[in-house]
Amino acid sequence: MTPKIWWKEGVAYQIYPASFKDGNGDGLGDIPGIISKVDYLKDLGVDIVWVSPMFESPQIDMGYDISNYEAVHAPYGTVEDMQELINACHARGMRLILDLVVNHTSDQHAWFRESRSSKTNPKRDWYIWRAPRYDPLTGARIPPTNWRSYFSGPAWEWDEASGEYFLHLFAKEQPDLNWESAACRQAIYDSAMRFWLDKGVDGFRVDTVNMYSKGPVAAITDAPVVNAGVFEQPAWDLYANGPRMHEFLREMNDEVLRKYDTMTVGELPHTPDPAKVLQYVGAAQKQLSMVFQFDIVNVGQGASYRYEYADWRLSELKGIVAKWQQFIQGTDGWTTAFCENHDQGRSVTRFASDRPEYRALSAKMLALFMCSLTGTLFIYQGQEIGMVNIPSDWPIEEYKDIEGLGYYREIAKQTNNDPQALAQVVKNLSILGRDNARTPMQWDGTLHAGFTEAEAVPWMRVNDSYTDINVAKQLTEPDSVLKFWKDMIRFRKAHSDLLIYGAFDTFDLQTEETFVFVKSHGEEKAVVALNFSDSKQEVELPGSGEFLLQISNYVHSENEAKVAAGGSRVTLQPWEGQLYIHHVTDT
Structure with a gap:
């Protein structure tokens, strides 16, 4: 039996401070803005609020270049504002976690x-x-x-x-810290961790958690040449999961984290082997509570350059989900369920359909999908209303992200500013670029989507979809994406043994339009059937006995109290998701 812990059952919500809510009308999101929306998060069903970097920073990489761990970026607010936010979350029974960015600092630190x-x-x-x-x-x-x-x-x-x-594995303004230095590690524990834990922070999302151990400086060697004609080569195999990585994380736990009631979720790229992931998340290892496995959100990305978009197949996605749902079964490890964050395109655009006639249905289907998966559920701001990617006709001048712009400049240099090549880069960025997730939160249909005051200039252009996709509109609609997310979160919590802790099994991995999987816990079972296409599809419900349809993202009378026998076939409408539950009584 998997031990029940608050961070396993909690629903986490990621906030990107610059884009969530502007509280003082300067066009930039801030901590007071977040505080003003704490009740909104509580009403959604959120248990854990994750605030992305709000520390003092020159903002070369949107706050992931920290110049002082013990101060707040002045346009966002103050340490006192953060204390008020921590207290506001705790007063409502919610926890708050911060980003722990300790692979590197700002060069201004x-x-x-x-x-x-x-x-x-x-x-x-x-x-x-x-x-x-x-x-x-x-x-x-x-x-x-x-x-x-x-x-x-x-x-x-x-x-x-x-x-x-x-x-500097990232920007030149982000020099990498040397974890081989014991004095450096102790300073990190004091400044980046204890300072905030003592103020009531409940844990951390740990940035680039497997990159701290590069080995002795003298042992750092050249990477194999995989991109001919250029000097710089990807070197992931040489700096990820290094020789002292587990030692460093155990020390972090022993000296700091175990003395507080905390959770940690690590960003763990370049680690495709489940056995190696379990070395980080097994409870007996005393390293991390869980990690983000990025195979899902990496679907469609290029092998050498992430923004070289490639078509993908549903069978590929299904195999990835099955792999990372099942890798903890029979172990003391834990996993996560997510399909959006601040570094990825919006899930409706990437994995479903953002066409007007299907957008809301797609967003609901993905909500049903995510809420049915084992592990801690993470939602990214705007996901709960079905926000979509940047329009493909936005010019490169609208983009802000250092990584996407760096790729654009690199291709410009390689192709001597070839218009066709650069147009393809912009198209790829409109699918995969990090800016897709960073447009301001769409609170209402007024100018600037209610993110900031009408006379202000938002730091980044608001997505053109805001008049149709916004919180205020969906709060008045009984069948909105936001209402569906609330219902799904409540349902997930009401069936926590089955949906949060249940074992996962999938069927027909090779089909390219539908995704059917079973969740089981003891004698209780659920069947989830998802249609990832814009045409009707038939699927077979696996198992025996009778299944009662509990939830569909379609509103139609024939679904009311619908009962289907195991082995029978049911029809899914375009982008429909259905969730059935039954109890196995035969032996």
Whole structure:
């Protein structure tokens, strides 16, 4: 029997501070804005509020470049505002978690300023420094390795003053911390963790959690060449899941987390082997409560460049879901259920249909899908109203994200600004780009979607869909996406043994239009049937006995008290989801 813990049964809701709600009319979301919507989150059914980075930052990477862990980005508010938010959540029976971004800091952090000040500074080894190499033919200075940054270009930046390069897996303004330094680790525990835990924070979403251990600096080597004609190469295999990774996480738990009632959810890329994931999330390992496995949201992404969109098949998605639902069965591990976050395109556009006649149905079908999966459920802001991607005709000038813009510039350089190639980049970004999730939250149909005041200029353009897709409108509609999400969350909690903790089994993995799976817990079973197409489909209900239809995203009288026998075939309307429950009584 899996132990029941608050963070397993809780529904988590991710907030992107810049885009959630502007409380002071300056066009940028802020902490007071979040506080003003705490009751909305409670009414939705949220138990855990996850606030993405709101720390002091130059905002090169939207707050993932932190210059002071113990301060709040001034346009967002103050530490006192955060304390008020923590208290407001706790007063309503909700928990609050923050992002823990400790693979790197901003280059404006006091630690890095000291580190780069001289080779003899006590904090020099708090970051990863290395001497240059020289081209044997030309004598030109070149980086220590050929690693490529996630944001394009080399992962090493030359520091003229001290005559060495520093490593940055992300932007050059985000130097990587050196976890090999015990003093650095202790400072991280004090500044980034204990400071906030002592204020009542209930845990962390842990950014890039498997990248801290790169090994000794001298052991960092070149990556294999997979992209011909360019110097920089992807080096995931060399810096993810390094030799001391589990040691570092156990130390973090032993010295900090176990002394508080916390949850942790790690961002764990480049780890496709379930056995290796279990090394992070097994309860006996004492490392992480759970992780995000990104195979689902990576569907359709390119192998070398993530924004090279590729068509995908439903059978691929089904296999991924089955893999990560089943990998914890019979173990002491835990998993997550999600299909959106701040780094991904909107799920309705990517996995279903955002055509006007199908958008709401698609969003509801995906809600039924997500709420039926085992693990801790994570919802991203706007997902509960079915927000969609940026329109494909938005020009590149509307995009803000450093990663997407870096890719655009890289392709521009490689193709000598070829218009056709760049048009394809923009098209790909309108599907996969991180900006799709970062447009302001659509609260109502007034100017700027109620995100900020009418006379303000939002930091990012509001999605053109806001007059049709917004919270205020859906609060008045009895069959809205928002109402369906509320109903599904309540149903999930009412059937927690079955839906949150239940074992997962799937059928007909090779079919490309429908997805049928069974959840079971003891003698109780549920069958979920999903139509991922815009035409009617027939599916067979697996098992024996009688199934009672509990939920459909369609409103039609023939579904009322509908009973179907196991082995019978039922018809699904376009983008329909159906959930049946029955109790097995025969032996």
